[in-house]
Structures are given as structure tokens and as C-alpha cells.
Amino acid sequence: MTVLCVRFELPPPYEAALPRLIGLLEEFTPVVQALPPDGALADLRGAERYFGRTAVELASVIRVRALALHGVDCVIGAGPGPMTARMALRDARPGPARAVPEDGVRNFLADRPVAALPGVGTATARTLCAYGLDTLGRVAAAPLSTLQRLVGARAGRELHEKANGVDRGRVVPDAVSRSLATERPFTRDELDPGRHRRALLSAAEELGSRMRAAGKVCRSLTLTVRYADRTATTRTRTLPEPTAHSAALTEAAYGLYEALGLQRARVRAIALRAEGLDPAERASHQLTFDPVDEKVRRIEEVADRARAKFGPRAVMPGSLAA
């Protein structure tokens, strides 16, 4: 009963407020892991002894402080490990923390649907449900070998352990926000590739400037195209080198889009997500003999400064100006 999972009810812009609240948690324990966009895990093993209070009591303190200092309410789940804490959070309401006692984990898990388990995605859940293993209780009762036959050796073992309440996860401190996303919706079914590309350009520009502002680079880019029938296509591409350069991001986004070969698809929104964020200073950049590349990067730098001074619409690509 030592790990808390906290979800802050953040006001928009959501992510911007998170670091301050993480700081609040770090006043209690150094072992805090951010769960962007609005959550965090905190391991209170040492804190319980230091403050002389139980984790549930500390949770109340945290909530009060968050409200008092930042005006942000939060919902807290508590459990013996990160997994149980996360699952407890799903049950929690604003108010006292939802706690799962150490010896009650199996009971707590028994009637949950399999999809509630962290690490069980839609595909795994579908597989398990197809075999009648729709609750964690049933998963726990199934033989390990059968589970391994269903979902593979390693995943099967993990599933078996988790379903039986064995939580081997740890809270990893200082795991920062690892992705950035933005979306461009259309007001009607949009088929025009020209307008799709404009949306991609503006989304890539936005991601680029946000990353540069935060001093980050991303390793891969994910494109999600949403259609009128509420389905979506998702494609990910790893960039040749980690970057926050808008031109490189745009090029990658265009590449992803062209690969879909869309013609008559009724597109309702285009979303881009930059993933694998790392500090910019750790990234390497391949120099070229082409002076244009360097010039473009310098222009971008200047444009960023102009934007910082005069607002985000001060400098933008010509094709987006209209």
C-alpha cells in the first residue's frame, strides 16, 4: 500500500500545468513518475515512515495542497504497486483515495474486465474475450500454459502474474512527458489532398515549434487520419535522426500521408503526434555540405524568436497564410 496514482483535473492548456503539480508530489517523495497528459505515479514507501502517516492519509494531504496551491482538484488511487494504483484510480471519485489493500488485490481484480489491466490493449482483450476469459478472475484461473498459448510466452506469463495480483512494476522517477500531439479537424468530409496537406503542414509546424520551445526533439512521428464513419488509420514512421526541425517533420508527415494513397476517403480530422521525446542537447545532427539546410534552420530560429515576441501567427509558411 505504498504507491499512489494521481490524476489531476487540469484546466486547459492541460500539459502546461503538469510540471508544477509533479513538483508538488516531489515534496513528498523523490520517486515520482509523470503520466502525461494529466497524471502521475508516486512511490510513498519512504514517505510513509518519514511523515508518519499512511499512504491514504498522505493522499488527502496531497489533494488539499493541490487545491490550495494550484486550484486543481485531483483523483487518487492507492495500491501496493503501480498496476493496482492505476486500476484503483479508475474506480476513484474526487474525494478520499480509492485504496486497494495488499491482501485484497485478487478480490479487487476478480470481476474487472480484462481490458482494465494496464498493458492489455484492445487486441489482447479481444483475443482473451474470444476465449471466454473476459474477467481477470477467469484469467487468473486459467492455466499458465494456456495463457501463453493464447498471447505468447512472455505476455502470457506477465498476464498470469498480473491477474493473480503479482505486480512487478516499479515507479521510475523522472520519466518525462514522452509525446506531443495535435489535431486538425475538418468541418465537413474533406477529400481534397491539397487541404489535407495544409493541415499536415500546420500540424507539423505547431509540433516543431512546441518541441523547440521545450528544448526537445522527437524520434518518430505518428499520423492518425480519422474518417467520417468514426474509424481511423494510424501510421508511424521513425525519423532519420531525432529532430524538432519543422521542415523535417513536415516532410515525414507528407511521406506518411502519401503512403496512405487516399482518394475517396471522407477525412474528418488529421492528427500528428511526435513520439520518443528527448532533450535536444542529447540529439545529434548530421551536417551536410548543402548550405540551404543550415540557412533554413537559422531562419527557423529567427522565426521562433519572432513568434515568441509577437505571437504564434507572426511568422508562418506562405501556404497557410490564406
Added chain:
Amino acid sequence: MPGFTHLHTVSGFSLRYGASHPERLAERAAERGMDALALTDRDTVAGSVRFAKACAKAGVRPLFGAELAVAAPPTAPGARGDEAVRRDRRRTPVRGGAFIDESAPRATFLARDGARGWADLCRLISAAHTAAGLPLLTWDENHAGGLTVLLGPDSDVGRALAAGRPDRAARLLAPWREVYGDALRLETVWHGRKGTGPGSLRLAARTLGFAAEQRIRPVLSNAVRYADPGLGPVADVLDAARRLVPVDPAKGLDSGEAWLKDAGAMLGAAERIVEAAGFRREAALRLLEQTQATAAECLVDPEDDLGMGSVHFPEPHLVGAGRRTAQRALASRAAAGMVLRGYAGRREYWERMHHELDIIAHHGFASYFLTVSQVVDDVREMGIRVAARGSGAGSLVNHLLGIAHADPVEHGLLMERFLSKERVVLPDIDIDVESARRLEVYRAIIGRFGTERVATVAMPETYRVRHAIRDVGAALSMDPAEIDRVAKSFPHIRARDARAALDELPELRELAGEKEKYGRLWELVEALDALPRGVAMHPCGVLLSDASLLTRTPVVPTSGEGLPMAQFDKDDVEDLGLLKLDVLGVRMQSAMAHAVAEVERASGERIDLDAVPEGDPATYGLIRSTETLGCFQIESPGQRDLVGRLQPSTFHDLVVDISLFRPGPVAADMVRPFIEARHGRAPVRYPHPDLQESLEGTYGVVVFHEQVIDIVATLTGCGRGEADRVRRGLSDPESQGRIKVWFAQRAEANGYDAETIQRTWEIVAAFGSYGFCKAHAVAFAVPTYQSAWLKAHHPAAFYAGLLTHDPGMYPKRLLLADARRRGVPILPLDVNKSGVAHRIELVSESKGSAVWGLRLALSDVHNISEAEAARIAEGQPYASLLDFWERARPSRPLAGRLAQVGALDAFGANRRDLQLHLTELHRGARGGRGDQLPLSGGRRTAPAGLPDLTPEERLSAELGVLSMDASRHLMDDHGTFLAELGVVSARRLREARHGDTVLVAGAKAATQTPPVRSGKRVIFSTLDDGTGLVDLAFFDDSHDACAHTVFHSWLLLVRGVVQRRGPRSLSVVGSAAWNLADLLRVRQEEGLEGVAARLAEPGGAGAESAGDGDGPARRRLAGSDGRPAPAGSAARDPMEDRTIRMPTGYEMHPWADLRPAGDGPAVGRKLWHRSPGSAG
């Protein structure tokens, strides 16, 4: 000022392109003072016959033509093929599909030299349709002596001009000029657009200048797409529906100018164009003159050149006449038939035969009879069940040739009802064949007569409300889920009635509340009304002609089967004088053939259905018990009720029963007097003793057409041929008046007294044109009796046939429930025992009485392919799961489905374990791993410890996979809750008293809103609760509360009052209805308190009952005429009252007789909520 003729006009028959019907175009042309009008639909001449008829009515000369996509000549610039390469290299879209490629240039072809022009046009269209994909005319086929060609903005020449390349245009023009020479025209069009694209003034001027320079005559056209101004948005929707994309205002909308402008407006356009081209203003008149001159050349006469009004039969030598004339051959065949059937010694038969042959000779139809007889012989030789239906059964010659089974003399059927000297229409013989082998029959006919003489008939599918909503909604970028919901809320009504239905129908009230939200949707939906949206093969018509068929109709391959299909529909081909033979696929014939084959396969007993004993007491006992589900013609709720009251005991009773259950007799209230007289509760009366002979069989009530013919012939002394003509005249109130005078005069002259004449006339007039042709009824009654006989004596085989060929109005699961109720054991699906089709199996045998069970078929498994089913059946038996997997090679999902419903239970009891093994086999097969399976020895697979399917999950899987509750009835599980509610089962309902208020529940089997005598809309529904069927009726006063629930729920709980009309006639008049599935969920989640709360909710009745005096809708008729109204003015038909008054004084509710809202009867998975834990 010279007149103007539109040379380039498309109608709605240009699928999803033209926005007006040909009739409206002809009307508008006449109104706007035009003397002639061309119809040049895209890729088709399907509208030509209607157009010609409408033109004749409006006094406008029709011109015929078509607009075709033409491939570039091989020598033309730009035809090097690099474009094609680029197109092929385009990536396949991951979603949404590729664009519809409409890039091929189009030219307009007008038939010029009479029949030759028409034949050329037909040939070009047929040739264009041989291309794969969209119709495209290859350059090699692009030549014709009798056609005038217009090259407009959409042609390759026009496009080159639009691109500002007159040099290229000149090069592209050269091959055209080479082929068509002086018959080539350049078409200028001005739609007031900007730029240089199609419809722009600059392109029109360039075209004109180019024509002068090239010395080719220019013509002016308006490229008409709709008859009236203001239909531009409709054209946009049609464009969007054709290209399968939403309307995009940024991409350019229709100009709104492409309507049928009058001569003045066209002169104005001509003036603008010639001025822009740099000519003097007077040149405009020259341009119009050129247009008129071109129109004047195009002379095609609908009668002489299209062949309207004349008949073409296959050549006599093809139908077995040899060198003799067809008439001689027919006479000798008929005489041979007399001897063969043993009538040789009977004088009346000889006289009748000669009389009929005279009539046939009078019309010269001998070839026709020989043709039909040839087809029937061929079909019979293939071992396919075949029967004649329709009035043709009244002809003795047909009987002698072996076309019709029933002896017309014995059954009192009249030749005159079919063909007489006075009747000058094509006779019509329909033949019924097994539906499953219908295409085989078509191929045999084509094989016999050749593709140059045979073609199937087209059937345009027109927009009705649901499709219109779907297409307009998609064009307007509406949410697909929303479109689906809105479309499904509607009953299957005409699109033009959409807004009226919203105002009036109680089940649409919720939708009507949010009507405004959808903006222009409703207006556009109504504008699409009755426009063709696709063409399918008519399900039964086959054209037979002489070798000139291809010069009279274009023939295109059908999409699925690749059979040749004429572009005209069934009415058009009659007008064109093409002989149509209706070959109907009757599923009951297939079902009975399957049942007979099963009995022979399983027991060795041969049944000849055509020779089953007449008057079998067990069969009539079954019919009288009204347990006639699945029997031909007598299975509907109304028929079961009628059969219960009528209590038939002879074949003749069946004939009468079938004839009585028609809208006409029901409307004219012939049913009640008949039943009263039959059961001796009322005396039998005849208007005059002379009529006793013809009315005796029906207790003095007129039921058949033949009887009316007899009455008229007896009283007036005119021949029967004349009497049939009189009978046809009765339906028209105007001619009825004339007939009344004539009838009275003639009867008086024959010495009948005034009272007799008056009374007889009343009967004849009330009969109107309704009633039923006895020949039809006799033809129907034969399979009715045969199917009932099978049901009584070979129930398992009967159900096997029914389930295999799925005839009738009820879902399969209801037939299965009926089988279970009648004690036929239902054997589950088993890969070692089930066949492709449903089979029978001996379950137990004791002292001569064998119990046969019904083994379910592989073909009913969801998404199984024919090849897979056949492979599984061929490989039987299988020793183990591995054996099954390797030899039957089912797809992974199919194998999973088989495991779910227990078809693999022989290899291991736990169905989920089986699923796991299958997955691993699948993975192993893919990964190339060894086929090692953890087997626990022998046939059965080792357990894996997964939880097995619960009984509920098994039932759910059966419904999902087989669409049937095979192991037990789905209502069985809800017994406790139904007992709590005090629901009366169908079996116990039989003891209920008239007037009792009861609760009934069950799965909805069928819902209809047929026309009824009172003129009210009544919703009839049938529930199935496992113990039997409950027939429900909901009257007007309960619709506000119940209609929506009844149409849109699968499981129903209904409160109602028992109505008894006879010992076996029972129905429940519903007053409240709930969705039982909802209540079951509430019971499970919230207990009885929750159910009580739900039942306590007000049903919404009475609060806002429709009291608005005369909404626009009330002034409209449903399905009364075929012509659509223009957009936005759909509500102009005068209609004073809520009901429709039929000519006979019979009133009909405007929304009656429509396929109701919702999804039709419940099948399969919809009956069962699927829990997240259920398999698959």
C-alpha cells in the same frame, strides 16, 4: 425567329446524372413551344420508349440518341499510353476506395436515318458495354453510317480547345472527320461559367471559331440535365452519388443553367457566343438554323423504325416446325397431344382445340406457342421442375403441348381469358421453374436460340426514400451512423412523400422533431424521387425474338452473371413488340424438389409430387388446423385466418381460398358471404337460374374472372371473347357507365326481366376488375396442395427443403421453431454429418413408424463460401481436429464459427479449447512450424482449461452464426420473467375467451401494414414464443403509443384484447407494446422494481396526437401514379381526405400497403444481446 431543338438532353435514365424524367422533359418541351426534342442519355437508350410515348402525347417529335465515352484513336496524339501507365501506378488507397474514373472523353450520337440509325445506335451502345469497367466505345467500333455525331466540350476536341490548343484539336478532329465526314458537328454550350472550361463563354466562342476554320458545321446546345431551372443542387447531389464523394462547393457546383431553355433564351445565348467569337450578331440566327437543320435530318419514327407495335417471333425452323409453317406444326403437335393424353375420343376436346387453333391462326401466334413449348421441353429435359402459371393455363392447346398441367376443360378454365380474337395484346404465358436453377434455364434458352435472339430484361432500380436519404446524406457530408438511423426509421415509401410521412406517421414523430436539423436534406430527397439509380436484371423476363434483336435493342452484359440484357424494362419491351417469356424462379419449387430428393436419398422412397393422391385427409386436416407455416400461398397471417374460417376440404376449396385472399375480393367483401353460405349459415342465392351453373361452385358468390365472363356471355349472348373485353372495361368508371347501358339492352333483348338484370349488374359492377383469374388460382393451388402434402407426410424433408431454399415470408428461425413444435427432431450441425444443404436423418425406428430428424446444413453458417461447404462435405468423415483442418481447409474464422456452434464437438467437448487448438493450427500453418498438437490420444483434443460456453453463450453463438436458435427456442430462457409478468403463451391463448385482456410476448416474425377494408392503417404483426404463433393487430388509436416500438424492436411484450372469429381464428388487438429485450435487461440489472418503474412510464399516447387538419401530406396519394413531382412541389396532388378512394368505393389509408419501417423481421444476432464474454 427560328425555333430551337435541344440536341443534347439527358434524362434520369442517365444513371445519377440526369435529374428529370423523360416524360417531364417532353412536357416541358411542348410547353416551351418546341417542335422536337432529342433524348441522348449517357450510355443508354433505356428511356426512349417512355420518351417516345410522352412525346406523342405532348405533340413533340422525338429524336433518339446517346452519349458515349469514346476511346482515343490509336494514332491520335497523347494516345501513347503513358497516361494509362501513370494511372496504374497510383497507390491503392488504404481506405475509402479509388476515385471513379470519368476521364474518358464523351461524344453525342444521334440516330439519323430511320431504322438504320437506330440499329447503329444500338450496335454502338452494345459495343461500348463490352468494355471492362465503365462503358467505353473503342475506336475500332466507332463507325456508323446512320448517325450524326456532336463533339461538345466533353469530347477530346473540346478539351483541347479548352486547354487553348487549337492545333491539337485540329489533329484530334482528323480521325473523326475521316469516319463521320459530313455527319460531324461541333457543339457549343454556354452555361455562363467563367474561365475556359466546359460551359464557359470563351470555350463556346473558341469552338465556334474553330468550326468556321475547320469548315465543320457548329450547333448550339444547352447540354440539358434537368427540365426546370433551380435543379442545380439536385444535379450536384447526383454527381456526388455517382462519383461517391461528398458535394464540395470549393470544387465547383453545377451552374444551374443546364435546363430545357426555350428558343428565346437559346437565341440570346447564341448571340453572346457569336459576338464573343467575333462574328456579326446575325450569325446567331445562322447557328440556330444549323441546329434546326441537324435536328431535321434526324428522322427516326418510333413506330416504323423502333418497331413499336409490331411483333417478332423466333423463326419457325428453330422451334421444331422444320419446313412446314408454324401453324401446321402447331396443329399436328396439338393433335398428337390429344392422343397422348387420352382425349382422342372426346368430341368437346376436339372442338375446343380447333376453336383455339383458329384464334391462334387469326393472330398468327403459332410460333409463340411453339417457342414456349420448346422452352418447357428443354427445361423438363434438364430435370428441372416446371409449371405454367397465369392465364395461359386456360388454353387447351397449352395443355396439349405440355406447357400447362391442369386440364382446362375439367377445371372450367376459359381460353378467352387468355387470348381471343377481340384481344389484340400479346398473350402472356408465365412458367415457374425451380429458383435455384433459374439461371441454368436462362442459359439453356440462350443456347437454344442464340444470343442474337435472346436477352434478359432490365429492371431500373429507382430512388425510394431510404436510398435517397442515404445518397443525399452522403453527398451533404452527414455522419454515416446518423444517415443510417434516419434512413431506417422510414417505411419503404416513395421519396417524394418523405416530409409528408414525417408529419403524419406516429413512428416518425421523434425524427420529425429534429427535422430542421437536417436543412436541405428533405427537399433534395424528394427531388430524387423515382429517378433510376441503377439497373438490374429483371428477375423473370426473357426476351425472345428473331435474328433482328440486336438491331432493335442494345444488349449489355449483366453485372453478376454476364448474361445478355436488353436495356429496356418489361413495359418497354412489350411496346417494342419484343416477345417476353416470364420464367419465374419459384423457391417453393426448389424446396419441394429438394425435399423429394432428400426422401429418396435417405429412404429410397420415390415420390412423384405431380401424382400425389388427391383429397388426402391428412393433408386437408393439416390445412384446416391452420398450421400452414411454409406452405405455398397459405402461410401468411391473413391466409391462416382465412383458411381457419373457410376450412377447405377439396382442391376446389383451395382454389377458391387462394382467389379470395386478394385485395379485390377482400375489398369487395366477398369473403364473408362466401363463408356464411359455405357453412350453411346463409342461403345460396343466384340472380337467375341460368347462372346457377357458373356460380354453383362458389355458393353464388362471384370469385373468378371466368365467372364474370360467363355471366356476361350468358345474359347478353355475346361471345366469351367479347365478354372478356367487357370485363376489362369494368375497372374504368367511365367505360363502366357505357357497359351498363349496353348490358341492360342486350340482356333485355335476351328476355331477362329488369330485376334480374339489375341484380346481376350489381354483382358484376361490384366485382370491378378485381377477383382473380381462375387459371392463376388453379396453377397456384397445385403447389399449395403439394407442399401441404409434403408437410403432412414428410415433415423433416419438407423443412429441409424450406430451410435450404428459404421460401416464404418468415425468417428461417421461425420455420425451425415450427419444426420443433411439430415434433421433428432438430439435429445440430456436425462436420461429420451435415451436408451442404439441409438433410434428413433417421433418428429412431420402431414397428414401421420411423422418426426422421432434420440435420442442419453447413451452408447456413455465416459467411461460408460454397467451395468451403462443398469441401467439408466431400471430406467426411474426419477422424480428428487435425484431420479436419488439413483436409477440409476451412478459413480460420469459419473454423472458429463451426466450433462455436458445436459442429466440431466430436473432436472435444470444450468449444473454447477447440478454438484455441484451431488458432494454433492456423498459426502453425502460417509459421511453417510442425503440426504438433497436444493430443490426449485418439480423436479428441486435449483440454486446455478454458471456461466452456455457457448455455446462453451457446444460444447466442447459434443466433450469430446460423441466424437460428437451433438447440432450443430463444424465448425458453426468459420463462421465469414471463411467468412473473403473467404472460400467456401462444398455446394457452387458444383457450382464452373473446374479449379477455392478455399479455403476450415473443420474437417478432413478420410485420405488415396491408390495405384493409376500413381504410385505416392497421399494423399486423406475428410473434413467435416457442409454443406457437400469436397474430397481433394494432389499430389507429394505438399507433401513437405502439408503432415505433413495434417496428423497431425484435422482442416484444404486448398487452391486448383477444378477438375470436371462429374456432381456429384468433388474434390479439394490441393496446400497448414494450421492447422485451429492454425489459429483460432492466429485470436483470434493477430487478422487478426497475421493471415496474419502466412500465409506469407514460407511453406518450394521447399527449400530442396528430390533430393537424390538413397537412400537405394528407393531400397526397401513395403509389397512385408513376410520375414524380418537381423538387419542392411534391405536395400538389389534390386529395381531400386522409384515405384514398379506390374506383370501387374501397378506401385505403395513404400509408397502408408499404413495407414498414425498421429492419424487417428479426433474424439472427439481433434477437440476442451479445455479452462481452461471448465467443467471437
